[in-house]
Amino acid sequence: MLHLLVADGNDRAGREKHLSVCDKTSAETYAGVLRSLAPDAVCHLVAPADADAVLPRALTECDALVLTGSTLHVAEGGPTVTRQCDLVRSALAAGLPVFGSCWGVQVAATIAGGRADRNPRGPEYGLARAIRRTDAGEGHPLLSGRPPAWDAPAIHDDAVIAPPPGSTVLAGNDRLDVQAIEIRVGDGVFWGTQYHPELDLDEVAAMLRLSAEGVVEAGLCDDEAAVDAYADALRDLHRDGDGRPDLAWRLGITAEVLSPERRRREIRNFIDHLVRPRRAG
Template identity: 65%
Template structure:
């Protein structure tokens, strides 16, 4: 049985907002995806941004087979207590020799902990989808990207990114806007696999996050006003609802099975869980 620790990257206020617009926390969303692949998995949810967050008494990180870090609107460069506590947890997990997976914020945390550089992407943010991601020479054949085609799209919502990978890291995928879309980072005996994009997000959750980020989308020059962002988000939500409108909307937005089909969209998470099982994690 897999035992996973899922670290929610959001502060208490951000978690409350996320629940208000999506109905669940980011960690709960990840747990749902994990259980879709491994129904028997035990997921412990932790909010390391909180000063009072702690594992159950007597429980060590090594009691878990792996750790997953969610996304977050926080910025690593702020170095606030909510950020440093999460850096400490990432460092501790890797130094304990654990396999770790993260998307967006999780990838940025791992890169900084291992000696890389994170900051605003000089080529601009991605809001909605990261387009035409392709594997690098090192990424082709890497188990994190198993099942991915020659190019794929993925849900994405970020302005910061890994600008300089840490020493020893392997950049596995990128696109025209960002060189580091997927990465492997060894550190302290542990191994991190991560993506800058969000394989865990369903379209309804992506739509809700776009509405919350409307001011940032407008400021980035990607939409003329909040109403335009809302209209775009409504179409993304309609894709999630399915029905007769889904086909024309997918055509209009140029989206294919790589992002429309849940198993394909979540491919990297499934591959991470498969690797845990293959290496004997969760054995009785």
């Protein structure tokens, strides 16, 4: 049996905002995905941004840590950020495998000496397009099974602007150099993606509605009504993907995004190539 600690990157306000458009928190989404990929996994949820958070299971008794996305900004600092940085630092110091998407990557890069801040090339809303491996990413197990180029769910303004010394950037695209990365700190190994392999399209749609003002400001939609229309199309495609080739064609969404098995490759690879071997060892 695997014991996985799932840390929600949001503070209380962020979790409530997320719940206002989704029927679960970011941590609950991740826990569901992890259990679907590893039926023998027990997920222990924690919200480390909270001052009164208590780990439901000691790090030394866990097989891995997973950190979700967040509405917070690493560069702004403060206790809600520091507490999460401390948790990831402690997990890596304990030799745990750590996985994170979006916010998780930014936290890991920061504690290892990199820099996360607003992406000067602009945000990604909905999908990160045409992601490609770097030379260092060729053959790396995190990206095993990915085609030469792929799209993935993504919603972010911030990103890793300067990767930590000694880290390995595994993938990028024209909007961002660091779309996937490996970071080693002591005996601990972090694998992560700036994009969200855990998100279904209905959750992407919900998060776009929350970010409607930013989508319009970025010039990606004329107004919030257009954001809602795009979100509606994503929701409908999620509900009946096989029956709506017209929507997939219109939105430019391929099987790498539509298929849960393909979309979640990095999470499965993390479990199969880092977590299980460590557990067996």
